[in-house]
Amino acid sequence: MHSLLLLTHSVFRYFALIFLILFVFRSFMGWINKTPYNSLDDKLGLWLFMVIHTQLVLGLILFFVSPNVVFSGASMKDATARYWLVEHSSMMLISIVLITVARLTVKKVADAAAKYKKLFIYNGIALLLIVVAIMQSGRGFVSLPSY
Numbered sequence: 001m002h003s004l005l006l007l008t009h010s011v012f013r014y015f016a017l018i019f020l021i022l023f024v025f026r027s028f029m030g031w032i033n034k035t036p037y038n039s040l041d042d043k044l045g046l047w048l049f050m051v052i053h054t055q056l057v058l059g060l061i062l063f064f065v066s067p068n069v070v071f072s073g074a075s076m077k078d079a080t081a082r083y084w085l086v087e088h089s090s091m092m093l094i095s096i097v098l099i100t101v102a103r104l105t106v107k108k109v110a111d112a113a114a115k116y117k118k119l120f121i122y123n124g125i126a127l128l129l130i131v132v133a134i135m136q137s138g139r140g141f142v143s144l145p146s147y
């Protein structure tokens with residue numbers, strides 16, 4: 001069960017990154033070019049929202065079944081154990097909150113440029129956090145679990 005969950009979580013990272021990079025890029029272009037907010041961006045945001053919440057569910061299950069997450073004070077003294085116990089989950093949770101808050105609050109913003117600006121800032125910070133977290137994992141930025 002752990003292997004399958006980890007493989008799915010690992011593969012979904014690519015979907016999350018592709019949607020997030022596209023969305024951040026399109027939000028930036030929409031903001032500087034002052035283009036009207038369009039349905040493609042809304043769909044892209046929805047796909048990102050679904051993928052990122054799938055990652056959340058898979059990550060939460062992994063957190064409790066993974067042999068790499070060790071609930072012990074000693075984990076704080078070991079860089080790898082601390083990463084999987086505290087750092088990965090907290091950085092990823094912050095990014096998921098940023099993406100979620102951006103999508104939910106931007107609906108109330110009427111001006112398209114202001115909408116794109118907010119989406120760019122929130123999702124841009126989330127993207128940075130996710131990239132840093134994956135780089136810190138020590139598993140390689142582009143990799144799959146080897147079984």
Ligand code: HEM
Nearest residue numbers: 010013055056059060062063066068089092093139144145
């Ligand atoms: C944006 C969301 C997330 C992304 C992009 C992401 C990405 C990743 C990646 C790339 C790995 C390494 C996979 C591999 O070894 O091939 C991983 C592992 C893991 N993730 Fe996430 N993650 C996310 C959210 C979360 C959350 C929210 C949690 C927990 C609350 C979590 C818990 C874990 C755990 C426990 C592992 C290690 C499992 C193991 O090695 O046994 N992840 N994640």
